[in-house]
Amino acid sequence: MNEGTIVRSIFKAYDVRGVVDDALTESAVYRIGHALGAEACERGLGAVVVGRDGRVSGERLLNALAQGIIQAGVDVIDVGMVPTPVVYFATRYLGTGSGVAVTGSHNPPQHNGLKMMLAGETLHGERIVGLYDRIVADSMYTASHKGRVMQANVLPxxxxxxxxxxxxxxxxxxxxxxxxxxxxxxxxxxxxxxxxxxxxxxxxxxxxxxxxxxxxxxxxxxxxxxxxxxxxxxxxxxxxxxxxxxxxxxxxxxxxxxxxxxxxxxxxxxxxxxxxxxxxxxxxxxxxxxxxxxxxxxxxxxxxxxxxxxxxxxxxxxxxxxxxxxxxxxxxxxxxxxxxxxxxxxxxxxxxxxxxxxxxxxxxxxxxxxxxxxxxxxxGLPQGLSTPEINLHIKEGEGVSLVQAFKAHAAFDAQLNAVDGLRYDFVDGFGLIRASNTTAVVVLRFEANDEVALKRIQSAFRDVLRLIAPTLHVPF
Missing domain, CATH: 3.40.120.10 (Alpha-D-Glucose-1,6-Bisphosphate, subunit A, domain 3)
Incomplete structure (x- = not known):
């Protein structure tokens, strides 16, 4: 199979996502279904639950996904148009442990995607990229007898x-x-x-x-x-x-x-x-x-x-x-x-x-x-003075290097937590900078005990950003 038949960019950190009939075509979803079915088969899994949200493209993408999965001899249980958590519920209720929700979540109407689970594990990172690698390598298993597509109403x-x-x-x-x-x-x-x-x-x-x-x-x-x-x-x-x-x-x-x-x-x-x-x-x-x-x-x-x-x-x-x-x-x-x-x-x-x-x-x-x-x-729940998420738009692939440069040049009197990007906790607030896993942006968020502390922390971050990326627009 030619690599050009499927676009790498739709394979995100947490799920598959893209614009329908652009990068996310029925053909692409069929191939992803086939790859997922092949992996399910290798792991001895007999059935996968599928469901979809209410997007206009949902039904045809779900059908393409199901047809791909059954090529590997794995059954599909279609639970219809349901919330994504109902798909997760169905994987337990029906005993499959595996499921796919065809959903664009909160993205614009022309978008859609796939949230995937196999044997109780929600796929992410390398496991999602592995489906792309399998497709490109044409490492797909096609069974002599296709799986079945069945319907189930689990909403009640x-x-x-x-x-x-x-x-x-x-x-x-x-x-x-x-x-x-x-x-x-x-x-x-x-x-x-x-x-x-x-x-x-x-x-x-x-x-x-x-x-x-x-x-x-x-x-x-x-x-x-x-x-x-x-x-x-x-x-x-x-x-x-x-x-x-x-x-x-x-x-x-x-x-x-x-x-x-x-x-x-x-x-x-x-x-x-x-x-x-x-x-x-x-x-x-x-x-x-x-x-x-x-x-x-x-x-x-x-x-x-x-x-x-x-x-x-x-x-x-x-x-x-x-x-x-x-x-x-x-x-x-x-x-x-x-x-x-x-x-x-x-x-x-x-x-x-x-x-x-x-x-x-x-x-x-x-x-x-x-x-x-x-x-x-x-x-009455406690809260600080905080900003919403601030997105700095960058070129594709630049996020990680920018965050690394920020760490190298920041000399704050604060406790650093690097579990997800860089979070600097000061005595009176915090500032966070992290590269998005899904889009070409660097995300920042700030919180402080008062306006003076908030401005001071933002100013410290702004100074470092201007040093390492002088052409970057910083809206604070």
Whole structure:
């Protein structure tokens, strides 16, 4: 097979991703499916679950993927249009341990991709590149008898599993925004079955995303939810990304509760029953998080950004790591759930905690459980003065060398953590610089106790960047 038949650039650090009918063609997805099937066959795996999000290209790419997998004699179980966490759930529920979600996550409508798992391991890094190498080398196994393509409806079992696991202390009034993503096929049922009065927003699946982009990490995409909370009687708002493996949260008074603060809330609750357990978080998270985990009786573990890398770390640490979370809004519950990122389940667990708070109506306090109202509970979580992620656009392949040069020239009075890029923790804040694993950008983020400290840390970073890359535009 000629190397030109498939493009190397779609094989990312955490998944396969690209523009449909450009780099990510049906032919490319078929070949990736065949390579994945060949690897599954070599490992003695008999079946792979496949599912897709609500993008316009999803059905035809899923069909191409399935046809590729069965060439290797491996069966395919098609669970249809479902959230990505439902695919993960199905790999356990159906006993395959292996699955592929055809999803573009929060990327623009013309994008799509593949999140892949074999024998319980989410593929990342060299394992993903290995599929490309196999295709280029034409190292594919074609069975004398193709595998079968079968259908299975696991969505009812998934909803049942959440309902059995999560118990709210009282009924709640909530608003949810699915952003026209695939979370809309399950969200209303999940939360009404838990006993919530739900105000839905953009829960109709539409792969063109006509209302706003399905990425709750961007504050602009939460404006509609903030308005619903302001105008209505909902106590809290939940937002999901395009494939519903991430969660965003807005309070009644319109405050966005970013993921590092939600990690605090989840960790505190889980550690009540799992003292001295480990809690994992990525290097973008607040400096307030680690001491909070320690004070809650846990052991903090800072790790690398990326859903595949987080799941690999959870797998490495085993049951001793009870929870993980990322600044992007991925949450991994490893205490009562199966350790995969699941925005809908995370929303349910959040409501379980918040239902112990008093309701908006002061006459509806919950005797013995009330610990303030919902917004007060969320807004009371510690936070510093922080910036959003700042992306510096660079040429392809320059990110690692720029970060290395930064390290060589930085002489800060700070503690350096190099687990994922360079994070410099000062006595009054931190600065982070890391090369993106998916796009040609260098990512920076800053947090400090006050404005003076924030400007000082940013100025120190800016001076080094101007020294090592004088032509680079630095917007701070």
């Amino acid at each position: 079992a998934y909803v049942d599993a959440i309902q059995k696991d999560v118990q709210l202390a009282r009924p709640m009034k909530i608003a949810i925004d699915c952003g026209n993503g695939v979370g809309g096929v399950a969200a209303m049922e999940v939360f009404t079955r838990l006993g919530c009065d739900v105000t839905p927003l953009f829960c109709e699946v539409d792969g063109t995303f006509p209302n706003h982009h399905p990425d709750p990490a961007d504050p602009h995409n939460l404006i509609d939810l903030q308005k619903i909370l302001h105008d209505g009687d909902a106590e809290v708002g939940l937002a999901f990304d395009g494939d519903a493996d991430r969660l965003g949260v807005v309070t009644k008074d319109g405050q966005i509760i970013y993921a590092d603060r939600l990690i605090m809330l989840f960790a505190q609750d889980i550690l009540k029953n799992h003292q001295d357990a480990q809690v994992i978080f990525d290097a973008k998270c607040s400096a307030h998080l680690s001491p909070w985990i320690v004070a809650s009786g846990g052991r903090p573990v800072m790790w690398k950004t990326g859903h595949s890398l987080m799941k690999a770390k959870l797998r490495e640490l085993g049951r001793d790591a009870v929870f993980a979370g990322e600044m992007s809004g991925h949450f991994y519950f490893n205490d009562r759930w199966a350790g995969f990122d699941d925005g809908l389940y995370a929303g349910a667990r959040l409501l379980e905690i918040l239902s112990r708070c008093a309701s908006i109506n002061p006459d509806e306090t919950l005797s013995g459980h009330a610990n303030g109202r919902v917004s007060e509970r969320l807004n």
